[in-house]
């Protein structure tokens with residue numbers, strides 16, 4: 001196994017345990033964080049999901065963003081590496097009576113998306129890429145592009161490498177923006193919009209045909 005693959009596998013194990021242990025408190029911490037309002041506003045401004053569209057939320061966690069899309073009438077699929085985060089999401093779906101808008105919630109990793117090519121109208125991946133070296137972002141974004149229908153849109157975020165607090169967080173990967181955007185272009189995405197939301201940069205992408 002190559003060194004980079006070993007590093008990625010170690011991060012996966014660490015993050016799965018990390019989120020399994022925090023699943024019960026994740027939502028409370030997230031909604032109370034000063035960044036959450038800007039981040040969710042950015043998502044709501046850029047992601048205009050329509051009733052009946054088929055959407056996938058990669059690394060959905062407790063489904064904060066998946067639920068936003070389900071409430072709009074989208075048919076939602078969610079995947080995440082942490083079974084306990086997904087258990088919280090399933091509980092919320094029942095409480096909110098959104099079962100009719102959720103097709104499947106599945107334990108799975110972002111680099112092995114178990115759906116056919118050209119299947120989704122939207123794919124989102126929020127709050128995950130920053131835990132991994134750019135080589136993993138490349139793998140996950142290639143998978144995301146594969147399952148998106150041609151010309152359809154994708155919403156992702158990464159930490160703003162210019163943000164002072166991000167620079168002090170050594171557990172986050174801060175990609176050089178030029179390198180990251182060149183990679184998006186090479187994978188076959190066009191950047192439709194870019195928004196700084198608190199400490200994150202949000203991208204609205206479309207699958208180039």
Ligand SMILES: C[S@@+](CC[C@H](N)C(=O)[O-])C[C@H]1O[C@@H](n2cnc3c(N)ncnc32)[C@H](O)[C@@H]1O
Nearest residue numbers: 019059060061080081082085109110126127128
């Ligand atoms: C910061 S949380 C974000 C959750 C959700 N997207 C949100 O914004 O509230 C990161 C999530 O990524 C998941 N995750 C980490 N590595 C992953 C991987 N390789 N594949 C799929 N999910 C992963 C974690 O289990 C966790 O639920």
